[in-house]
Amino acid sequence: MAIENYHWESDFAREHQEIGRAEGRAEGLAGSVLRILQRRGLAVSEEVRARVEGCGDTEQLTGWLDRALDVDSAEDIFNGGQG
Numbered sequence: 001m002a003i004e005n006y007h008w009e010s011d012f013a014r015e016h017q018e019i020g021r022a023e024g025r026a027e028g029l030a031g032s033v034l035r036i037l038q039r040r041g042l043a044v045s046e047e048v049r050a051r052v053e054g055c056g057d058t059e060q061l062t063g064w065l066d067r068a069l070d071v072d073s074a075e076d077i078f079n080g081g082q083g
Contacts, residue, residue, distance in 0.1 A: 025058050026058050029062060
């Protein structure tokens with residue numbers, strides 16, 4: 001059986017598989033936030049990078065991603081909501 005078609009049977013395995021997926025979603029969003037800021041030519045300090053990369057809350061990261069499209073400085077993504 002191919003691993004991509006394997007269905008985990010234990011609650012423990014399913015729970016940890018979902019944790020891994022959530023962490024992957026958060027990492028992807030964090031990378032997108034930083035990429036947008038950089039592509040827009042905004043300086044991204046180590047403090048901003050650490051805060052974004054250290055966030056595991058996908059809702060928070062989505063808010064920062066939205067703000068990254070319009071802010072005047074990278075630090076401004078943290079203004080206007082939870083932060």
